[in-house]
Amino acid sequence: MEASAEHSVWQMPGWWYRDRRPPSDNAYFENMCRVIFQAGLNWSVVDKKWETTKKVFCNFNIEEVAHFTDSDVARLLNDTGIIRNKGKIKAIIQNAQNFVAIQKxxxxxxxxxxxxxxxxxxxxxxxxxxxxxxxxxxxTASIYLYTVGENINVWGQ
Known part of the structure; x- marks a missing residue:
């Protein structure tokens, strides 16, 4: 029996690390940022803006983002290519600083x-x-752990 075109099989997003761990701290950070930006939004909205988001956040280089200033926040809030939520943007910067502290x-x-x-x-x-x-x-923290390959039961699996 042939599958109907209207029935699609759900595929795990390519940015989820289920059978492996992220290759670097920057990859862990990027996943955290993605989960934060997706909170409360349709995931496809974030998908469409993700390449620009990566670019304006220096490919989620922790050291670079940790040094963003208020002028960087203002610049990001004016960029229509990203999710322009001031609270989330400021959280990303603070979280980069927290990543640096964890690395130390x-x-x-x-x-x-x-x-x-x-x-x-x-x-x-x-x-x-x-x-x-x-x-x-x-x-959000549980979903984040799931996306970085941790064996957490998020959806009652």
Whole structure:
């Protein structure tokens, strides 16, 4: 029996790392930024603007974004090619600074995650992410962990 054209098979987005871990801290950071920008929006809206978003955020180079200033925020708020949410933009910059602090303490973001107690379906990790990063709530933090290859049960699988 041939599949109908109107029935499409859901495919995991290419930016999700399910059977592997992100290759770098910048990739971990990019995924966090993407989850933050997608919060409350249709994912296709963010997909359409993602290449421009990557460009204006220096390909999510943590060190560069951590040094963004208020003038960078103003520049980004005027860029129609990205999601222009001031709270999310400022959160991305603050989160880059938090990534830098984690790198200094743990050596890398992966080492930070690996050092965490993942029992109880990552309850402690989720709580730490929510406390440490801006614009991450429990649901967003859980989805983030899922997209970076952590074995968290997000949707009751």
């Amino acid at each position: 303490r743990y050596g890398s973001f992966k080492k930070y995650l690996d050092s965490q107690d993942k029992s109880g379906n990552y309850a402690g990790v989720v709580k730490d992410l929510v406390n440490r990063f801006k614009w991450l709530g429990p649901s």
